[in-house]
Amino acid sequence: MKRFQCACGAHLFFDNVSCLSCGREVGWCPGCQNMTALEPLPEGGYRCGHADCGAILLKCRNYAEEGVCNRMVPVGADQAAPALCDCCRYNAVIPDLSIDGHRQRWAELEAAKRRLFYTLDLLGLPRGGEAEGFEPPLSFSFMADALPDAGLWRGTGKGEKVYTGHAEGHITINIKETDAVERERLRTDLNESHRTLIGHFRHEIGHYYWEVLVRGRDEARCRPVFGDHDHPSYAEALERYYEQGAPADWRSNFISAYATMHPWEDFAETFAFYLDIASVQDTALHFGLGGGGYTDNLDDMLRSFSWVGLVVNEINRDMGLIDLVPEIITPAIRNKLDYLHALVRGGRQRAAR
Ligand SMILES: [Zn+2]
Ligand SMILES: [Zn+2]
Ligand SMILES: [Zn+2]
Ligand SMILES: [Zn+2]
Structure with missing residues (x-):
């Protein structure tokens, strides 16, 4: 596993959804293949916190709605509903x-x-x-x-x-x-x-x-x-x-x-x-x-x-x-x-x- 860093300089773990040090929301950016601090954008969505990436991202549907993922998806042309990430879609x-x-x-x-x-x-x-x-x-x-079935001692x-x-x-x-x-x-x-x-x-x-x-x-x-x-x-x-x-x-x-x-x-x-x-x-x-x-x-x-x-x-x-x-x-x-x-x-x- 690579080492990842929050915008505050603290270490980010691969499974984090927030930085344990500064509390920023974090996620996996598919653009730079990094765990990254998420900068919320006024129009919705996030920007990747790595200066040399800056990808515009949305949370994977299983991140935003189910709380079982921490990956981001790139913002596409027609994204009515949040999409599933490159892991969840399988x-x-x-x-x-x-x-x-x-x-x-x-x-x-x-x-x-x-x-x-x-x-x-x-x-x-x-x-x-x-x-x-x-x-x-x-x-x-x-x-x-x-x-x-309740009350049965054997398989059904x-x-x-x-x-x-x-x-x-x-x-x-x-x-x-x-x-x-x-x-x-x-x-x-x-x-x-x-x-x-x-x-x-x-x-x-x-x-x-x-x-x-x-x-x-x-x-x-x-x-x-x-x-x-x-x-x-x-x-x-x-x-x-x-x-x-x-x-x-x-x-x-x-x-x-x-x-x-x-x-x-x-x-x-x-x-x-x-x-x-x-x-x-x-x-x-x-x-x-x-x-x-x-x-x-x-x-x-x-x-x-x-x-x-x-x-x-x-x-x-x-x-x-x-x-x-x-x-x-x-x-x-x-x-x-x-x-x-x-x-x-x-x-x-x-x-x-
Ligand atoms: Zn931090
Ligand atoms: Zn990035
Ligand atoms: Zn996902
Ligand atoms: Zn086997």
């Missing part, structure tokens, strides 16, 4: 806001999604929706399990359980993942080193980029690295994984136990880890912890990531927190990251064209 389904607590949960999901998009933009990865004719169009649904039918997952560009996240207690319970049950909202987004977007960058384009090169995604079938692999679990020595070849399930899960898990590395590198650069940020040279990034990981792990242990970077990058995992790095750099060129 939403297909939002949580039922008539239910207590759902707005707060939605806000947490949007915050994680904005952080995901920041990293995708940093990497220059292509993305798009139905309106741009993008294949497959990217969209998100944030949904809760349907509650069983199909469709009552929401599975977090990806299908043809559509990413569904069960909003119970915003519940820190539930998440920690699942993390320990499933023996995961981390379980976070941003991690879910990074994993599911990995499936999405398999569709966009690998399917029908790069499968022949992907297969030797991640394995044959057609054999066994996903359904067979899933069944086998839930029966037998991961092989005992999974750490030498896989970034997580779940990655052993099927080549697609391996791809998504490793992709999520690749995004972890890119974000940590970006923050390390901007906050003076060393390294060259997100660059062409994978080995430089991995060296610097390992160093930051070592330091922050020790600091976390000082504070009694879990390790920031529990993963060990073995040669097999480096090989997968190398494939992803080349794929992403290629995808970036495609986006530029």
Whole structure:
């Protein structure tokens, strides 16, 4: 994450809606790609507070009306109603806001999604929706399990359980993942080193980029690295994984136990880890912890990531927190990251064209 500054000189955080020091309203300016102080204009709307930008902006509809976003949109020619920003416009389904607590949960999901998009933009990865004719169009649904009818002890039918997952560009996240207690319970049950909202987004977007960058384009090169995604079938692999679990020595070849399930899960898990590395590198650069940020040279990034990981792990242990970077990058995992790095750099060129 970059460093952002308010007009008063105070540090602005990526999630702020006002400056903690001077109280000015703030938001994300798409013009200069910055968090910025908002100067209200007499005729309505705002001016970006960065002198060298000065873009005229409106709040995203989900900022102005729902309080779950902090992004701005450029003022367009025919803006009768406030538009949705470049993150919110990908939403297909939002949580039922008539239910207590759902707005707060939605806000947490949007915050994680904005952080995901920041990293995708940093990497220059292509993305798009139905309106741009993008294949497959990217969209998100944030949904809760349907509650069983009052007084019944059992489920009341199909469709009552929401599975977090990806299908043809559509990413569904069960909003119970915003519940820190539930998440920690699942993390320990499933023996995961981390379980976070941003991690879910990074994993599911990995499936999405398999569709966009690998399917029908790069499968022949992907297969030797991640394995044959057609054999066994996903359904067979899933069944086998839930029966037998991961092989005992999974750490030498896989970034997580779940990655052993099927080549697609391996791809998504490793992709999520690749995004972890890119974000940590970006923050390390901007906050003076060393390294060259997100660059062409994978080995430089991995060296610097390992160093930051070592330091922050020790600091976390000082504070009694879990390790920031529990993963060990073995040669097999480096090989997968190398494939992803080349794929992403290629995808970036495609986006530029
Ligand atoms: Zn300020
Ligand atoms: Zn600006
Ligand atoms: Zn928005
Ligand atoms: Zn998955």
